[in-house]
Amino acid sequence: MSDARRFVVRIVALLTAILGVNYVAWRWLFSVNWDAWWIAVPLVLAETYSLIDSLLFGMTVWKLKGRGEPPVPEPDLTVDVFIATYNEPLELVLDTARAAQRITYPHRTWILDDGNRAELRARAEAEGIGWITRSADWTDMPRHAKAGNLNNALLATEGEFLLILDADMVPKPEILDRTLGYFRDERMGLVQTPQYFVNVPDHDPLGSQAPLFYGPIQEGKDGWNAAFFCGSNAVIRREALMQLGVSRYAGEVEVGVHRALRTARSVIGQARKDLAPDQVEVRQALDEIDYDIARARRDLDRGEALFDVTYRFQKRVAATRRELVGADLRSLNEDLAIIAGLDRLADDPDLSLATIDESALLQLADREWSPLGAVETVEALVRSIDVDLGGEAQPVMPMATISVTEDMATCMRLHGLGWRSAYHDEILAEGLAPEDLQTMLTQRLRWAQGTVQVMFRENPLVQKGLTLAQRLMYFATMWTYLSGFAALVYIAAPIAYLTLGVLPVQALSTDFFVRLVPFLLVNQLLFFVVADGRPTWRGQQYSLALFPVWIRSFTSAFGNVFLGRSLDFAVTPKEKREDTGLRWDLVKPQLVAMGLLVLALVIGGVRLALGEASPFGTIFNMVWVVFDLVVFSVIIQAVRYRGFEPAASTGTTSTGTTSTGTTTDGAAVARPSDEGAA
Structure with a gap:
């Protein structure tokens, strides 16, 4: 520029x-x-x-930033090409995979089949194309759409870099040669290239091409080190994603621990209020838990390792729980003795109610079999300190799962960790845009919903x-x-x-x-x-x-x-709907x-x-x-609009700045296509 x-x-x-x-x-x-x-x-x-x-x-x-000619990539880098798909036509997916195989820089091509289609697997493997579907760990777990598909594949592959493509985005052979050079910068985490659709007429009635976004806006964001990940046609450093996944995992566990400890004292305090005066052992046990909570919070504030603190805390709570169970059993035996007396009263007419202590009857009526649910309270507290994140298929989720579109949140988190991004303004993959109004509206709604979800859940104005x-x-x-x-x-x-x-x-x-x-x-x-x-x-x-x-x-x-x-x-259909x-x-x-x-x-x-x-x-x-x-x-x-009808003689440009999305007044928005998710 x-x-x-x-x-x-x-x-x-x-x-x-x-x-x-x-x-x-x-x-x-x-x-x-x-x-x-x-x-x-x-x-x-x-x-x-x-x-x-x-x-x-x-x-x-x-701060418009035109990067010009990209650096030459280092030799012998390992690259995995991910093609995310769910229910797109098999031939469309395979055409993209075959084009990916023709990429000149050495790499491995993978189809990430969220539809788990046996025919697609057989045909892919017959052509030497890798095929990955969800592992059994995802059964009955949240699937997280495309983000979950990618997260599953991340743990099944090993390449240093990932080229992410949607099922319809056919890459050019030089795509890696034109992007990997930026990663000579050791803090470069992501390189995004434009999205361009080949089935859009010049008058673009559905607003599919977004030349303003995939051009000046991305170049401007690049000038501020804020070029966006747009879901497809991007190369990402695996180290950056895995660091993000581990840090988010640790952060979520720490937040959960702090939240549990903050609320635990009020729970224990309420349990103590309802104790009977003679429940001395139970009160002492709850006092010990209260002390352990305060000690765990002090240890965390001093910067001690989260897992060391939670391990010690869980052991102390387990010991206290055993004491509570012992006290409960002793109380239970006392209650059973009272019941045995009542049984004798029923069987022996010579006995009378006068022989049973009236206070014992009142105590029996007012008591709970488990002392005021204290054991359950303690056990729930222990379960809340969950370092395994058992509600997810895998604890480490590098791709953000807080939105129906994973790209923006993931990129924002990478920037928050200090990774850099670059926008390379050259068309290196060509895809298919919606060809009817209904599909376009569905697509735009999903993009907008995903962006607003991120704004509500992780407002960038307050992100560290x-x-x-x-x-x-x-x-x-x-x-x-x-x-x-x-x-x-x-x-x-x-x-x-x-x-x-x-x-x-x-x-x-x-x-x-x-x-x-x-x-x-x-x-x-x-x-x-x-x-x-x-x-x-x-x-x-x-x-x-x-x-x-x-x-x-x-x-x-x-x-x-x-x-x-x-x-x-x-998922946006890749086939034209019936008229x-x-x-x-x-x-x-x-x-x-x-x-x-x-x-x-x-x-x-x-x-x-x-x-x-x-x-x-x-x-x-x-x-x-x-x-x-x-x-x-x-x-x-x-x-x-009845769909794209190519002219008798057509061709697509291999370089340039035209691309896809929607723009709006002012800061103009374009959202990437994010198909290929369950």
């Missing part, structure tokens, strides 16, 4: 930030129409959201080990998926004015336009200079047009993370929005003709509505 282009990008980014902050600050301080707060406040909040989005995008492209820039780079991607809520406001505001005459700003004054128009123009100029000839309009359209998907991703991920609701994982006609039902919310926008145009025109509306305000909002309708027009194209 030339210094001149980088300088221009920074100047425009700086101007965008200054004009945007000036506009939004003025809006909050002087322009909100509080009399119509129900639309005025949401609008200024939406504008604030867009400003933050723009600022994050400007920061992303501030990340630099401030890295935190913002990850947060920028997550932030863009909140755009669905802002889109609702941008649709509603002009409708409210044209139909009801409600203006969310104090006035459409000169002050308003002098601040707004320059900001909008310079913001678009920023996209233009950053794109450097790449098309960006389709991505901007889908940022607004898929607002129902973005909203659903947020609400469903929230329900999954905080309310425990299930979040189904759907079932025009699926307008898939875009009902967008069609309703378009209908309301058209209705608003008509009502606004009528009100203008009757002299009931300001000409200037009406024209301004009509232009706004027309712009929204132009954006939504992509939905019409998507519904009518």
